[in-house]
Amino acid sequence: MELLIRPTPRHAARLAARMIAERVRADPGLVLGCATGSTMDAVYDALVELVEAGSLELRGCTTFNLDEYVGLPPNDERSYHHYMRTRLFERVGLASDRTHLPDGMAADLRAEAAAYEGIIRAAGGIDVQLVGLGKTGHIGFNEPLSSLMSRTREKALTPETRRQNAAFFGGDPDDVPSRALTMGVGTILDARTVIMVVTGAHKATILAAATEGPITARISATALQLHPNCTVVVDEGAASELEGHAYYRWIYEQEPEWERYRADPSL
Ligand code: GLP
Numbered sequence: 001m002e003l004l005i006r007p008t009p010r011h012a013a014r015l016a017a018r019m020i021a022e023r024v025r026a027d028p029g030l031v032l033g034c035a036t037g038s039t040m041d042a043v044y045d046a047l048v049e050l051v052e053a054g055s056l057e058l059r060g061c062t063t064f065n066l067d068e069y070v071g072l073p074p075n076d077e078r079s080y081h082h083y084m085r086t087r088l089f090e091r092v093g094l095a096s097d098r099t100h101l102p103d104g105m106a107a108d109l110r111a112e113a114a115a116y117e118g119i120i121r122a123a124g125g126i127d128v129q130l131v132g133l134g135k136t137g138h139i140g141f142n143e144p145l146s147s148l149m150s151r152t153r154e155k156a157l158t159p160e161t162r163r164q165n166a167a168f169f170g171g172d173p174d175d176v177p178s179r180a181l182t183m184g185v186g187t188i189l190d191a192r193t194v195i196m197v198v199t200g201a202h203k204a205t206i207l208a209a210a211t212e213g214p215i216t217a218r219i220s221a222t223a224l225q226l227h228p229n230c231t232v233v234v235d236e237g238a239a240s241e242l243e244g245h246a247y248y249r250w251i252y253e254q255e256p257e258w259e260r261y262r263a264d265p266s267l
Pocket of ligand 1: 035036037038039040066067131132133134135138139140141161165
């Protein structure tokens, strides 16, 4: 795991977008794993900026999202289907047959989960998976005690997660669906590269636990410590409780791998 600290959420989002763009330029048919949540707004804005500037083309990519609420139809404005269409897919011309999210309306959710795993496999697996970090330490909707080997399945959301996502549902946590279909921790770990983006001081404690704490099913993001190719991009606010922050800063400032990004003040 490599952890990169950037000054603001915007810098962090731009750096993550630039890392994705570089991979897509090398492989225009890349399979991209997408995430949702307010942290991702800035990442998708940064990707759209690159597309509009003519330096990136995403039309050849295939995408798979981490999760979707159970019981929300794709045209519901609060669904992740709607979020992805309006935040990314329509803005970069990604055709709907190339984009995939689990169907939270499926009559048989177990069959839907198994089918989702199947289409990921058929696409050759996920090359780059974007993830955010929930306040409970979840990645996707893998709430505490999710098996670190879990696959796509239905999961009950914690009261904390429903509170965290209430803003998207008019403010009342009781209006947030209580269940979701989510890729499992094992599904996420199968991605060849993982990029986790975490911003804001309200995430500082859980970020420190997720990256520097012991691996535990109580915090599914700790499983990323086992991933051979995971980069965590954070802003100063989220970094404020990291014990190893001096070393992480040194990595970005000194390691040759990050040299091409260092020269650009917008990153
Ligand atoms: C939801 C999503 C997660 C995301 C989390 C963080 O719970 N299922 O994938 O990481 O929100 O949300 P935010 O970026 O709004 O803090």
